[in-house]
Amino acid sequence: MTIVAYSYQRFSSLDQIGGDSLTRQSTLAESYARDHELELDNRLTIRDLGVSGYRGQNAVHGELGHFLTAVRNGRIAPGSYLLIESLDRLSRSNILQAQNLLTELILAKINVVSLVDNRTYSEASLTADPLALIFALIVFIRANEESSLKSFRAKQAWIRKRDSAGTQVMTSRVPDWLIVCKATGQIVARSERAEVLSTIFQLALDGRSPFEIADHLNARGVCRWRGSQPWTRPTVSTLLRNRRVTGVLPLYIATHDNGETSRRPIKLLADYFPRLIEPEAFLKVQALASTRRRGGNAAKLNVFANMLFCAGCGAPVRHHSYGEYGRAILACDGARILHGCNASGFDYDAFEIITKKQLSRWIHDDLPWHQVSDPNQHVFRAVQELSDLQSSLSPRSPGGAKRRAGATFYAEVAKLEDQIDDLIFNEHGFNAKAVKLTSKLAAYLDEEIYENTVRVKCNMLLRQLGARLVVDFDTGWVGLSHNKGFERSWSMEENP
Structure with a gap:
C-alpha cells in the first residue's frame, strides 16, 4: 500500500515570499518523498505563508490547524507522513504548547519528519530512542527563545517610535488620502483625494446616505483610491467613521491571552495627521448616521x-x-x-x-x-366606530364579503386602533x-x-x-x- 506524505511549509513574514524559503522547503519535501518511496500529496500541500508560529496561531487559525482537524476526523490516514523543514516550522510557541502539538500528531499515528536533520518522530522511533524527544524539546525551546527575543526587540523599537510620534513620523504607512513627503519627511494631504474626502463629508452633512454618496461619486467618474471597483456603501461608511480625518492618531498595544491576540487602546495623539475635517463636522456626521441606523x-x-x-x-x-x-x-x-x-x-x-x-x-x-377618565368621550366614540366597522365583517351584512377583502377596510381599522391607543x-x-x-x-x-x-x-x-x-x-x-x-x-x- 502506498504511504502518503504531506508537506507543511511556513514562514512568518510575507517579505520572505520573494526569497528561496518556499522553494527550499518544497525541494526538501519532494526529495525525501522520492528517496523513501512516499506519495507526496501535492493537492494538500499545507502552507502558512506570513503566519507566525510564535503565538501558535498557525495551529489554531492557520492551515496547520485545518490539517490537525483532518487528522482528528480521520481524513488523514494513520501512518501518513508530515514533512517539515525543521521542527521550528511546526511551532515556535512555548514549550508546553509545542510539545502538546507534536505529541498529538504522534499519538494520531502521524510520522513527523524534520528534513534538515533527517529525524523522524513517531511512536516507534521514540520507543526505540526516548532521548530523541529531549532533542525535539531543545529545538522547540531554542526556537521560542529566538522568537521571544525578536518580539522583545520589535516591541522596544515600536515603543521608541510611539514615544517620538509627537515630533516625527512613525511609519510611512498612512491613510489613503495622505502621503509622506520624501523631501521633508512630513505627512501631507493628497490634494485631489482631500477634495473627494471633503465632498463625501459635505454630502453626509447635507443628509445624504452612504449609498447615495457612492452613487454620486460613481456618476461623476471619481476613481476609488484602491483597485478599479466603483464606490460602494461600505467604502463610504468606513471613511465617514475614520477619526483620522480629524488629525488624531489612535495608539494601541497588543495583548496575548489564552492564545488570542487583541489590541488595547493606550492613548491618542492630536494633530499627528493633517486635519482635513473639523471635529464638529465629524461628530455631526456620526450623529446623523445614528438617526438612520435601525x-x-x-x-x-x-x-x-x-x-x-x-x-x-x-x-x-x-x-x-x-x-x-x-x-x-x-x-x-x-x-x-x-x-x-x-x-x-x-x-x-x-x-x-x-x-x-x-x-x-x-x-x-x-x-x-x-x-x-376621558371627559370628552373621544375614546368611547372611537371604540363605537371600531365596533361598527368590525361588525361589517359579518357575511350576512350587505357587502360584507367585498369589504372584508378590501385593503381600505383594514386601513380604517388600523387608524381607529391607533386613535384609541393615542387617547x-x-x-x-x-x-x-x-x-x-x-x-x-x-x-x-x-x-x-x-x-x-x-x-x-x-x-x-x-x-x-x-x-x-x-x-x-x-x-x-x-x-x-x-x-x-x-x-x-x-x-x-x-x-x-
Missing part, C-alpha cells in the same frame, strides 16, 4: 445601539470590541477624537447587565397601567401604544440569555419608545429619558 447588526453586540450619549459633551457613545484585556467597551465619540471630552471607556458587559436590570425595574415598578393614557403619561411596547420589552428583558434576534428586538422596542441613555463616565451615573423627560437614573456602582 439597530440590526449593531444591536447584536450592543443592545443599546444608537441611543447612548455622553453626559460630558453630548456626543454619541458607541460599542467597541477592543478595550483593556480585550474586553468590549463603551467609548464617547468626542473623547475618541480628543474634542473637548476626556471620558474614559466603560466595560460594556457590566453596563449591559446593570442597565438591563434597571430597565426591567423601571418597567415593572414605574409603569403600572391606570386608565384615566388612552396611564398616570405617567404613557399612552396605550407605549405600554404595549414596554410590556413586550419587559418579556425580553426577563430573559437570562440574549439571542441575536432578541437583542435586536430589544433595541427596536427601546428606540420605538424614544429611549435615550445618558452616561456620565466621571461619576458612573446613567440617566434614562424618553420624549417626556428623564424618568430614572442609577449608578453603575449600585448592586443590581
